[in-house]
Amino acid sequence: MFELSQDHEDFRKVVRDFAEKEVAPHIADWDREARFPTELVPKMGDLGLFGLIVPAEHGGSDGDFTSLCVAIEELGRVDQSVGITLSAGVGLGINPILTYGDAEQKDRFLPDLVAGRALAGFGLSEPEAGSDAGATRTRAVRDGDEWVLDGAKAFITNSGTPITSVVTVTARTGTNPDGSAQISAILVPSGTPGFTVEPAYRKLGWHVSDTHGLTFDGCRVPTANLLGREGDGxxxxxxxxxxxxxxxxxxxxxxxxxxxxxxxxxxxxxxxxxxxxxxxxxxxxxxxxxxxxxxxxxxxxxxxxxxxxxxxxxxxxxxxxxxxxxxxxxxxxxxxxxxxxxxxxxxxxxxxxxxxxxxxxxxxxxxxxxxxxxxxxxxxxxxxxxxxxx
Incomplete structure (x- = not known):
């Protein structure tokens, strides 16, 4: 049966010490100011938190998912916003690229993400498509060797920080034989023309977490930015x-x-x-x-x-x-x-x-x-x- 190993418990102590020294003294001010602490992310990277489930060849520690959960729990024990920054940074930022990306995509994005020099977002939810993700309206149309994206995303974590490098965006790229939407995942780097990060939300909680709506208006990215196969999104x-x-x-x-x-x-x-x-x-x-x-x-x-x-x-x-x-x-x-x-x-x-x-x-x-x-x-x-x- 499962149990946490001594290594897991030792790691818990390391993360707890980090959270109490680097987060606890500042979190009340960050929360009151609704300020995302960009300076904290590289420190989390130095501790190896973003690379816990990433193979060593991409700069990670080739650890297990349980270790990631231990880290998220301990950060969340001090502040939930900081905990979700790690959770989304790995689970929604790194994981799609790690799991479905090709060699070029991994080499391009993972080193900075693992080191905490950059963050990535995952653009799934939309104003009219939350739990019903199959109702995605954002579209991506091929034009030569480019995808042209139009649409909007909502409530996207880590999408508008000064160090956000890329957002994985789900979009309709066609229609399946049964009439359902064919949905694909496409990597859209920050700063791409036609990709607009909307002003940060005023939220009930998670004041220290970065959350934005995203708009795509004729946003062009290379077809090579498709994550995995077309229609697998x-x-x-x-x-x-x-x-x-x-x-x-x-x-x-x-x-x-x-x-x-x-x-x-x-x-x-x-x-x-x-x-x-x-x-x-x-x-x-x-x-x-x-x-x-x-x-x-x-x-x-x-x-x-x-x-x-x-x-x-x-x-x-x-x-x-x-x-x-x-x-x-x-x-x-x-x-x-x-x-x-x-x-x-x-x-x-x-x-x-x-x-x-x-x-x-x-x-x-x-x-x-x-x-x-x-x-x-x-x-x-x-x-x-x-x-x-x-």
């Missing part, structure tokens, strides 16, 4: 999302863990009626419930990560990974949202004040139930995995 992004759901689960575990630690500490030290509030069962039971949420979410997440590593080794099926990823994502993200509510309640009026971290975690948590497939989508995937009709 739909299958590609479904696979990418399975991995991403496990990563988001790890981010949710970090959120819930932070809430547990903050609430337990506050319950031990906050005095009311002459004793710590944790002496009251009404508070103590809520903190106990947090501990159960964290443990169950962590077990489901790392089981899914373990299955992903077993799949890579040829010992498990993609169907198993998809099912486990959906279960982990559903449970962990809903647990994280509940955990932030409970922790805020334990803090009482102070939990509503921005100077207390629980307020930031409360704002940040809700998107976990939405991004990388909503809770409703996860329930649909789980039901189909159980053999229920579509």
């Amino acid at each position: 739909f299958r590609q992004f479904l696979t990418i999302l399975d991995d991403g759901r496990i990563a988001i689960s790890a981010l949710a575990v970090g959120c819930a863990q932070a809430c547990l630690e903050l609430a337990a500490d506050y319950a031990r030290t906050r005095m009311a009626f002459g004793r710590p509030i944790g002496a009251n069962q009404g508070v103590a039971f809520q903190v106990a419930d947090l501990a159960v949420m964290v443990e169950s979410a962590r077990l489901l997440t790392y089981k899914a990560a373990w299955l992903k590593d077993e799949l890579h080794a040829g010992r498990r099926s993609s169907r198993e990974v998809k099912h486990a990823a959906a279960i982990a994502k559903l449970h962990s993200t809903e647990a994280a949202v509940t955990a932030t509510r409970i922790a805020t309640q334990v803090f009482g009026g102070n939990g509503f004040m921005e100077e207390y971290p629980v307020a930031r975690f409360y704002r940040d948590a809700k998107i976990l139930e939405i991004g990388e497939g909503t809770s409703e989508v996860q329930r649909m995937v789980i039901a189909r995995g159980l053999g229920l009709p579509a």
Whole structure:
């Protein structure tokens, strides 16, 4: 059965130390200013975080997916925005190129992405195509040796930073025999004429994360920028999302863990009626419930990560990974949202004040139930995995 190795636990300590030294002292200011800390990304690269699942030939450490989840959890324990920067930077930025790119594409983009000198985005969601990704309206038409892209994308992470180098864009490139849209993935480098990064969103949470809408108006890129084969884009992004759901689960575990630690500490030290509030069962039971949420979410997440590593080794099926990823994502993200509510309640009026971290975690948590497939989508995937009709 799966378990975290001593190497994983030692790595956890390294990332926790990094997060507490490089992120924790600054995160309140970054959050208040809604500023993406560009200077932090190369430091994460120096620690090897962006190269955890990348082979050594491309500058990575040829590690396992479980290690990536450990890193995301520990960053997310200090701040969710920083955690999603790594999660999206690897899962949605590096992974499509690593998995489906040809040698030239890998040599062109991966070295800087792995080193943290650059970031990449994944342009899937659109204003009218979120969970229904098959309704993609962005089009790419061949014109000689170029693709011409027209359309728009929404809610794209790491797409507008000063160091963003490329966005993988899904677009309709034709029609399948059954009448459905043929969707392909195309690499669009930053700065390409006709590619516009819209102003950053004003968001409920994840204030430190970079998120933009993207517009393509006669945007031309070489046909060599096609990622994989024409028409494979739909299958590609479904696979990418399975991995991403496990990563988001790890981010949710970090959120819930932070809430547990903050609430337990506050319950031990906050005095009311002459004793710590944790002496009251009404508070103590809520903190106990947090501990159960964290443990169950962590077990489901790392089981899914373990299955992903077993799949890579040829010992498990993609169907198993998809099912486990959906279960982990559903449970962990809903647990994280509940955990932030409970922790805020334990803090009482102070939990509503921005100077207390629980307020930031409360704002940040809700998107976990939405991004990388909503809770409703996860329930649909789980039901189909159980053999229920579509």
